[in-house]
Amino acid sequence: MNTKFRYKRLATIALSATLALGAVTPVWADGTAAAVTSSVGKVSITGSSYFELKQIHVLPDQNGKLATFTVTIHNEGSSELQFIDYWVRLKSKSGNQFSARLLPAYKDKNRVAPGSSTDLIFYATVNANTNLQDLVVQFIKWDFSQSNFERLLGEVAVPDSYTDVTPADGAAVVSIGGTDVKASIKKYVSNKNEKYHVPTVYLTLENAGSHTVTIPSYLFSIRTSEGLLYPLEAKGIKDLKINPKESKEIQLSGSIPVAVTADNWQLTVAETIADLKLNVSVAAFQLPAVSQGDGGSVGKEYSFTNKSGVYTAQLNALHRLPWDDQDILTADLTLSNKGDQSLPIPNLTGYFLLDDAVKIDAKLIQTAKVIGLGAGANVNLQLAGKVPYTYEFSNIKLVLQEKEGGTPATGTGTDTGSGSITDVLEFSTQAEVQAIPYISMGQSYTSTDVGRKTKYVIRNVSTYEDKTNIMYSAMVEATNLEKRFTNMSKLVANFRSSDGTVFPATVAEVKNKVSPSGKALLNVWASVPKGYSTANMSLLLGDAVTDGKLSEGDKAVADSYVNPVAYWLPDEKKDVKTTLANIGLFPYTININKIGTSIDGSNFTLKFDYELTKEKLTEINTEGHNLLLVFEDGGGEKRFEKKFDFKDFDVINGDSTADEDTKIRLGKRENFKISISDPGLIFKTKFLKQYTLSVYDEFQGQRKLLASQKADWFITTD
Numbered sequence: 001m002n003t004k005f006r007y008k009r010l011a012t013i014a015l016s017a018t019l020a021l022g023a024v025t026p027v028w029a030d031g032t033a034a035a036v037t038s039s040v041g042k043v044s045i046t047g048s049s050y051f052e053l054k055q056i057h058v059l060p061d062q063n064g065k066l067a068t069f070t071v072t073i074h075n076e077g078s079s080e081l082q083f084i085d086y087w088v089r090l091k092s093k094s095g096n097q098f099s100a101r102l103l104p105a106y107k108d109k110n111r112v113a114p115g116s117s118t119d120l121i122f123y124a125t126v127n128a129n130t131n132l133q134d135l136v137v138q139f140i141k142w143d144f145s146q147s148n149f150e151r152l153l154g155e156v157a158v159p160d161s162y163t164d165v166t167p168a169d170g171a172a173v174v175s176i177g178g179t180d181v182k183a184s185i186k187k188y189v190s191n192k193n194e195k196y197h198v199p200t201v202y203l204t205l206e207n208a209g210s211h212t213v214t215i216p217s218y219l220f221s222i223r224t225s226e227g228l229l230y231p232l233e234a235k236g237i238k239d240l241k242i243n244p245k246e247s248k249e250i251q252l253s254g255s256i257p258v259a260v261t262a263d264n265w266q267l268t269v270a271e272t273i274a275d276l277k278l279n280v281s282v283a284a285f286q287l288p289a290v291s292q293g294d295g296g297s298v299g300k301e302y303s304f305t306n307k308s309g310v311y312t313a314q315l316n317a318l319h320r321l322p323w324d325d326q327d328i329l330t331a332d333l334t335l336s337n338k339g340d341q342s343l344p345i346p347n348l349t350g351y352f353l354l355d356d357a358v359k360i361d362a363k364l365i366q367t368a369k370v371i372g373l374g375a376g377a378n379v380n381l382q383l384a385g386k387v388p389y390t391y392e393f394s395n396i397k398l399v400l401q402e403k404e405g406g407t408p409a410t411g412t413g414t415d416t417g418s419g420s421i422t423d424v425l426e427f428s429t430q431a432e433v434q435a436i437p438y439i440s441m442g443q444s445y446t447s448t449d450v451g452r453k454t455k456y457v458i459r460n461v462s463t464y465e466d467k468t469n470i471m472y473s474a475m476v477e478a479t480n481l482e483k484r485f486t487n488m489s490k491l492v493a494n495f496r497s498s499d500g501t502v503f504p505a506t507v508a509e510v511k512n513k514v515s516p517s518g519k520a521l522l523n524v525w526a527s528v529p530k531g532y533s534t535a536n537m538s539l540l541l542g543d544a545v546t547d548g549k550l551s552e553g554d555k556a557v558a559d560s561y562v563n564p565v566a567y568w569l570p571d572e573k574k575d576v577k578t579t580l581a582n583i584g585l586f587p588y589t590i591n592i593n594k595i596g597t598s599i600d601g602s603n604f605t606l607k608f609d610y611e612l613t614k615e616k617l618t619e620i621n622t623e624g625h626n627l628l629l630v631f632e633d634g635g636g637e638k639r640f641e642k643k644f645d646f647k648d649f650d651v652i653n654g655d656s657t658a659d660e661d662t663k664i665r666l667g668k669r670e671n672f673k674i675s676i677s678d679p680g681l682i683f684k685t686k687f688l689k690q691y692t693l694s695v696y697d698e699f700q701g702q703r704k705l706l707a708s709q710k711a712d713w714f715i716t717t718d
Contacts, residue, residue: 039254041156043139048076053156057281064128069411075112098124168288179209196255207242215240217499225264253435304424312336315427317434322502331383337373362384363548369451382562400425445483453481464702473525490544490551492561497534508621518617577707587615596716602679622646628696690712
């Protein structure tokens with residue numbers, strides 16, 4: 001075969017494979033005169049045709065940084081131009097090479113007709129220390145007369161003056177399915193409490209095309225001057241349709257630790273390319289100067305007086321939380337005693353007023369176990385009321401009231417006795433609600449309420465499947481920070497997807513008290529439709545409330561929740577071990593070895609040694625969990641399943657090492673046997689060569705494969 005022809009054929013096959021990734025329609029931010037630079041540079045193809053590097057972005061990624069760039073092919077010639085004869089490369093100015101690939105939606109765009117142009121979008125993972133201005137895009141033509149079969153047409157280095165950030169007073173044009181949508185920031189409001197900056201960005205989207213568009217589920221973030229990314233929650237974007245020449249406004253809100261300097265922040269927009277499991281940049285905006293919100297009451301202290309003395313109240317945040325077919329409005333308040341004498345906790349109540357017209361009664365919940373305010377002390381209070389989840393409003397007012405003549409507050413709810421009610425404070429803001437604080441992956445949240453101090457962190461996530469359903473589960477580790485044995489607080493949980501879909505979750509509560517510094521593992525799970533993507537899923541947790549009090553006791557059924565916090569969930573570890581050693585079954589670990597099989601007459605026996613260990617000082621509710629062993633002969637002659645209930649692991653019935661004990665227990669055990677009657681199996685021994693022993697974690701009848709080991713019949717493994 002001709003060498004040049006052979007190489008060209010191989011190159012064609014390789015490029016076709018690269019182009020045939022998937023078919024996701026991406027979106028992109030095209031610069032305008034008021035936005036980013038319209039062209040980075042050009043490289044000639046022929047005398048009348050050329051490549052144009054239109055724009056380039058760099059966004060932080062789990063593996064470092066992700067560079068994405070748009071190349072436009074302009075064919076000004078009289079014949080068709082085939083991109084399969086060309087390619088692009090990405091490198092740094094210091095000489096590092098990065099592998100550039102096409103986004104899946106561009107797999108078929110390899111021909112450019114005369115007098116037309118075509119956009120191609122590439123992506124590449126670059127080093128964590130690589131910046132936008134470090135990059136160089138090279139354009140090559142396959143040339144089989146060259147020793148390396150390629151000829152460099154030219155290159156475009158990103159100038160030091162180039163920026164991919166739209167100015168604060170500018171706009172970016174985002175192409176959605178071929179329709180241009182103009183995006184600009186209308187207003188930027190930021191409040192602050194003791195722990196967080198609470199930014200709210202109002203983004204205007206205008207359909208500049210001639211067709212109705214549906215806005216994708218973008219990922220919005222604040223990017224700080226240090227390059228840190230903090231996610232924002234998008235309100236009103238789910239299934240948002242915009243007609244031609246129509247404008248819609250979406251509200252983006254989040255929480256950023258106060259330790260982060262609030263200067264030179266940017267709004268970044270990205271979209272998840274599901275096939276690649278990548279978030280690619282769509283646009284970036286410089287945030288304008290902060291607009292002071294009307295009322296400005298969040299984070300400010302106000303005083304009121306009653307017969308007992310002077311109190312100070314501060315509204316920390318307003319939240320809107322999902323609850324079945326309703327939403328819960330909650331106000332987070334801090335009540336302080338600035339004086340030098342102790343004060344009783346007043347009997348407070350209140351209500352929400354929406355758009356100065358709709359009154360929503362609220363119940364007051366005191367989450368800390370205190371009965372008074374010492375000099376200089378404070379206590380956290382919550383007010384909660386319910387509205388239909390479909391109800392929209394533009395401003396909210398909280399009226400705080402004191403009820404006199406009734407029973408004083410005792411720290412566990414509201415008074416129901418008679419007495420006069422007096423308005424003591426009024427908080428008003430046009431920022432409808434603040435974003436729920438998000439906890440980054442691997443980070444913890446600590447509840448500091450007196451008597452209930454607990455640290456929460458996500459240990460892992462798991463997916464259990466059967467033929468029709470998916471059970472999505474998160475393991476929450478709760479550490480008791482009190483100095484006494486304590487019951488874990490009852491929690492309400494919801495899984496929430498990136499498009500705002502909410503899946504109410506069940507929390508497997510730990511019923512035993514947890515020792516000081518001890519841990520409880522709380523299994524949180526929900527049913528998710530088969531095939532539904534759990535990428536970018538978050539977990540919303542809050543303290544359960546029953547009839548205006550924190551839920552306590554086995555019979556308490558939550559009717560609302562307060563103190564919300566949201567966790568970004570880690571990726572699921574789906575690796576399946578190839579040996580049965582050190583298999584994690586939180587909080588247990590099992591190690592199985594010396595596996596052997598035998599046939600004695602009509603009995604088949606599987607035996608093995610095992611060691612089962614457990615993390616110390618850890619409590620867990622194992623209800624519904626089984627360790628499932630599945631034995632499968634490679635030739636199909638024998639298969640069986642054997643379940644071992646987690647609840648038996650910690651139970652010692654006499655001598656747990658006795659041969660007749662058929663349950664798996666904590667500790668070491670040699671020659672553990674599983675015997676099954678199978679009279680016909682002995683006649684099939686010549687077909688028995690190799691088998692597989694698998695370990696599953698089974699939960700609520702659905703299972704997850706953890707490890708699978710192959711072994712030979714009648715030979716004991718190491």
